[in-house]
Amino acid sequence: MAERAITVAAWESLFRAQVTIMRALAAEFPSDVISLNEYDVLFNITRAPGRRLRLKDLNRSVLITQPSVSRLVDRLASRGLVTKMHDPDDGRGTIVGITEEGFALFRRVAFRHMDTIDRHVGSALDEAELRELIALCDRLRESVGERPASQLDADAASGS
Numbered sequence: 560m561a562e563r564a565i566t567v568a569a570w571e572s573l574f575r576a577q578v579t580i581m582r583a584l585a586a587e588f589p590s591d592v593i594s595l596n597e598y599d600v601l602f603n604i605t606r607a608p609g610r611r612l613r614l615k616d617l618n619r620s621v622l623i624t625q626p627s628v629s630r631l632v633d634r635l636a637s638r639g640l641v642t643k644m645h646d647p648d649d650g651r652g653t654i655v656g657i658t659e660e661g662f663a664l665f666r667r668v669a670f671r672h673m674d675t676i677d678r679h680v681g682s683a684l685d686e687a688e689l690r691e692l693i694a695l696c697d698r699l700r701e702s703v704g705e706r707p708a709s710q711l712d713a714d715a716a717s718g719s
Contacts, residue, residue, distance in 0.1 A: 580679055587675045593668055596623050597640075600631055601665040604641065604657045611656040613646055640664060 561569075588595055603620040604612050614632065618625045632655055635641040640661030646652030657665065684692065 583679050584672070584675055589668055589671055593664060596621070596627070596631055597635060598665070598668055598672070599623070600628065600635065600655075601640065601657060601661060602669070604655060605662065605665055609656070610662065611654050613649070614643075614653040614655055617655060635661065 585595060588598070593601075599621050600617065603617055604610055607616075612620075614629070617632070618628050621628055623631070632641060632643065636643050639658055642656045642658055644654050644656070646654050681689070
């Protein structure tokens, strides 16, 4: 086990890097088209099998709080970007799906956003360092009981 001081220093470095990069990404994000939070919701739905996700699963995946997610989904639905339907397996549950219009908007914004991510992150690290960063972040997520992003991507691809 690592010494506490180095653990805290590593956390502080990771946290500050994340905040700095998020600020740069937010400054270049096409927020006149869609907000970062709306993008996060659409991103998570597009990764789900059939591009549909139970609202309670969406709540676990996004970076905002549950009441905010419900309101945000309602706003996206009113714009015709997502649909809401009752979950046939859970009478109280809701399934959120992305519409064709929502998916087209998401893709358009995603390509711009990926270019920005590549410029700020991909230019700072080489491919081996990026793979190591993924592995390290996955281990950190697993340490608190969350499945790593690489496993979520594999599950989505297989339809699990």
